[in-house]
Structures are given as C-alpha cells and as structure tokens.
Amino acid sequence: MWILLGIVFAAVPLVAATSRIYVTNRGGTTISVIDPATNKVVEEIKGIESPEVVRFSPDGSRLYIANRSVDVLYVMDRKSGKYIKKVPLSGWANDAMVTNDGKLIVVCIRNTGTEALDVGALDIIDAKSLEKIKSIPVRRGLHDVSLTADGKFAAAGSPPGQSITVFDLQKMEIAWEVQYDQGVLPLIVESNPDGSGHRIFAQLNRTNGFSVVDFATHKEVQRIVNPDEPKGFGPGCEGISHGIGIAPDHKTLWTNSRPANAVFAYSLPDLKLLGHVSLPETPVPGKAPRGGGPAWITFAPDSRTVYVSTCGTKSVSAIDVEAMKEITRIPVGEMPDRISTLVLP
Amino acid sequence: MISRVLPKIISACFAVAAAILLCVFAPFGTAQTAGSPGAHAPQLDYEFFKTRVEPIFLKSRSEDHARCYVCHQVMRHGGGPLSLEMLPAGASFWTEEQSRHNFEVVSKLVVPGDPSLSLFLRMPLAPEAGGLADTHQGGRQFASEDDPDWQNMKAWVLGQKAGGSSAP
Numbered sequence: 001m002w003i004l005l006g007i008v009f010a011a012v013p014l015v016a017a018t019s020r021i022y023v024t025n026r027g028g029t030t031i032s033v034i035d036p037a038t039n040k041v042v043e044e045i046k047g048i049e050s051p052e053v054v055r056f057s058p059d060g061s062r063l064y065i066a067n068r069s070v071d072v073l074y075v076m077d078r079k080s081g082k083y084i085k086k087v088p089l090s091g092w093a094n095d096a097m098v099t100n101d102g103k104l105i106v107v108c109i110r111n112t113g114t115e116a117l118d119v120g121a122l123d124i125i126d127a128k129s130l131e132k133i134k135s136i137p138v139r140r141g142l143h144d145v146s147l148t149a150d151g152k153f154a155a156a157g158s159p160p161g162q163s164i165t166v167f168d169l170q171k172m173e174i175a176w177e178v179q180y181d182q183g184v185l186p187l188i189v190e191s192n193p194d195g196s197g198h199r200i201f202a203q204l205n206r207t208n209g210f211s212v213v214d215f216a217t218h219k220e221v222q223r224i225v226n227p228d229e230p231k232g233f234g235p236g237c238e239g240i241s242h243g244i245g246i247a248p249d250h251k252t253l254w255t256n257s258r259p260a261n262a263v264f265a266y267s268l269p270d271l272k273l274l275g276h277v278s279l280p281e282t283p284v285p286g287k288a289p290r291g292g293g294p295a296w297i298t299f300a301p302d303s304r305t306v307y308v309s310t311c312g313t314k315s316v317s318a319i320d321v322e323a324m325k326e327i328t329r330i331p332v333g334e335m336p337d338r339i340s341t342l343v344l345p
Numbered sequence: 346m347i348s349r350v351l352p353k354i355i356s357a358c359f360a361v362a363a364a365i366l367l368c369v370f371a372p373f374g375t376a377q378t379a380g381s382p383g384a385h386a387p388q389l390d391y392e393f394f395k396t397r398v399e400p401i402f403l404k405s406r407s408e409d410h411a412r413c414y415v416c417h418q419v420m421r422h423g424g425g426p427l428s429l430e431m432l433p434a435g436a437s438f439w440t441e442e443q444s445r446h447n448f449e450v451v452s453k454l455v456v457p458g459d460p461s462l463s464l465f466l467r468m469p470l471a472p473e474a475g476g477l478a479d480t481h482q483g484g485r486q487f488a489s490e491d492d493p494d495w496q497n498m499k500a501w502v503l504g505q506k507a508g509g510s511s512a513p
Contacts, residue, residue, distance in 0.1 A: 025409075026411070027409075027410065027411055027484025028409040028410055028411055028479075029408045030408055046408055049405075049411050049412065050411040050416065053458070068411070068415055068421060069412075069415045090431070092420065092421055111421070111423075113420050118420075118423055160423070179432075234480070244486075247470035284472050284475075284477040285472075285475065286380060290472070290480070292479070293480070311482075312472075312479030313478075313479070314484070314485075333409055334409045334483075334484035335481075335482060336484060
C-alpha cells in the first residue's frame, strides 16, 4: 500500500512537469503557454493574429491552431515552432478538436461567407494527409465543438442557429440536432466508460447555467440554473455563461457565470452543486469594479487545478480544487480566450 | 442581414456597454456639452474619417493588438454595430463607396462633439483609462487617451476637418 502511495505521489510532479496550458490571446497576436508546475508563462507563440484555439496531436508533436484573421488551420511543429502546413478551411474557424486516436481534426466554422446569413460547417481534416476531407454544412455558424471519447461523434453548438448539431464522424454526416430558444455557447460531451456519448452539457446565451442533453434520446433532459448568489456583474464581453469543462477524473463539471463573476462546480454524475469560486474583477478607477468576464476552462491533468481564462483582466486564474479558491492569477495577453491542456507522453 | 441572432447577442452586449457608458460618463458629458446635446454639435467630417480614422482599422499596431478589421469586418462581426465593409479581393483599402458606408456605420456610434459619450471612443479604451475595453472582445486597443490613434479618433468626433480646422 505504502509503495503504491509512494509511486502515486512521486508521479504527481512528473505529471505536472509534462503538461502545458495553451491560452489564445484573441485580442492580440500571441498564444501564451503556461507550465502548470509553476503556473508561469514559459513560452509565447507570436505572429498569429486573433488566435481562436490551439489543439494537439496525441503525441504532442503538433499544434493545430485556428484563428480569426485567415481561413486556415495552422499546423505547427511544437518544438521548432515552424509551420508544417496551413490547411485551407471553409470559412472562419472558431473551435477545433482532435479525436483521441489523433486521426481526425474537426473544425467548427462560424461563417463560410457563402450566403448573407452566417452559414456554418464542420470541416473534417485527415491528420495524416493534412487535407480537408469533408465539410458538412449546417444552417448557421458553429461556435464550439466537443467529441465523444471514442471519436465517433462530434457535438457543436450554434449561437445564431440556437441549436446543437451532433455529427456522425464515421458516416461524416449530421446525426441529430437539438433545437433551443436561445443561442448555444460552449459545450462539453460526457462520455460513457466505453467512450460512447452519455450527455452533453451546453451553455445557453440567456441562461445562467447549462442544459443537459441525453445522448441516447437526443433530448434535453434537464436545465441547471446556477445559484442566485453571488450576483451583480454584467454579461462581460459575450454571453452570460461562457465556459464549461469536465475534469479529467470525470468527477466534476465546472461552469462559469458572468453575472456571478464566478465558476461553479457540480459533482458528476449526479450534478449536485459543490460550490463556487469567485473570479477576478476588473478595477475601474473611481468606480465599482466590473466582472472580469470569465471565459473558457481547462484543467491540470491530475484534476487538482482548474484554469479559467478571464478576458477582461488579461489573466488566467488557477483554482485549487480541494481548497476551492484561486491560488494564482497568471498574466497573459490581450483578451485571453480558449484554453487547452497539452499532456506530453 | 448577416445574422438574426448573433447581432442580438452583440447588440445586447452593446446595450450593456452603452448603459455603463451612460451611467459612468453622463455627468461629464453634461458638463462638457454645457447645454442640450446636439445644440452645437459639430458635423462629422468624411474626409477626416477617410484619411485619419479609417486607416486605423487596418493598422497592425502591436503584437498585443489584432487589427480592428480582423473582428469588425462584416463577415466576422455578424451584423454587429461596428461592421465594416469587406475589403475588395486583393485591395489594401476600401473603395470610395465602401468608405462612405463605413462612415455612416461608425457615425452611429458617436455623439458628435462629446468623446465621453461616444461608444466608438470608449469601447476600445482600457478601463484603467476610463474606457470599456474589458467588455470589448478586441480588448484594450488603447491603453490611454494619449495614444495618437485614439487622439485622431477623438479629433474626428470633435469635428476636426481634413484641412485642419475643427467645426463648428
């Protein structure tokens, strides 16, 4: 038993030392890279105007970077920082994900520019050839995407379409949709132990909380509203709930709230409220502070630390899960946005 | 009509920002205009806008600032309040017709003669300098009112003419 514990504790620094947190600074041209072992920025990738998201090949050798300025997916060698390829996309990319086997990169397109309305698409890129092999059109622009652990399905939310579209990545077609009466913002898929989809947790632009969709029945089964307290902050730079994530140990769901200027933690699978952590405020000289505008969420691989990018304060908050408090505020670039964890093998 | 819902989101944010702006700056605005708004409001000058303001939208100002155009071009901005015309393919500046349309669009975000009430000036200005850039998806484009580009934008709001004089 003690030997086992010793191995576990010895492994913790190793886990922390072999991961990185990538933060896109969408108001600028840089990507900040944080070492979770020190909670300091250890690298800055420059020269990508308005970066949207960074994702990774499973071996950590490649970065896949979507941005707002040009309609391409940058494929970068992580160590050298050199571009391997710029893959043409169907339009302006928002979010992207990589299947766990590393074979496919899916990119949600916010606007293809093909019609007056912002028509969206899910672009599918073969990670070996780095060619776009399919673009599945959808009625309206897509904002965020999440995958089942088995890589068979992708769920993407649309703010203008007020919908979640679930794509079958084997057939490369739309599988089913869920329609709402409000826009869909960040979402996350919860998978079953076998990797198949179980639930989707989706944030809606007029709900201080999130919707729960059952993967089997394709229906919304629950809508969780965050507590009324804390309160008093505005919607910040975008919708009122704009960041949601499942910890790697699958025990907790974290969802932020701009009216509360806080991140709320819920237990999984039962979705019981565990508490909240208040997030940084934006000081305004001579006035009451405003909410910091918490945005996307990611985690340290050991699930002990939650990272929340806070767009109004140019910082990332590192939150200790056990203590339920912010332990460090890490300065990054302008308007920090999507945030992702790279685990190096 | 680019989008039916995204503009609502943007407009909602815009409305919140406008409300903040009014609450925060109304006293100063009243003091500065010293009378009913618009009573002595200057005319916004198109030529000044085209030569001194519009280029700022396309300017790479530093690594901590994406160009305004990246987010505010109409295909990226979903019909939000400051949606700029798409540059013609291969062009580095707007056509005359497009510039006039941009002038109309941006003029709606300005209270002529009153920088403190002009969202166009306050939205990209850092909160530390009295602006609302923490609620701006493009962030703090201007750290202070001393920024030369911000000064140009202010001069336009105050009615400065392309020839150098200000109005009225």
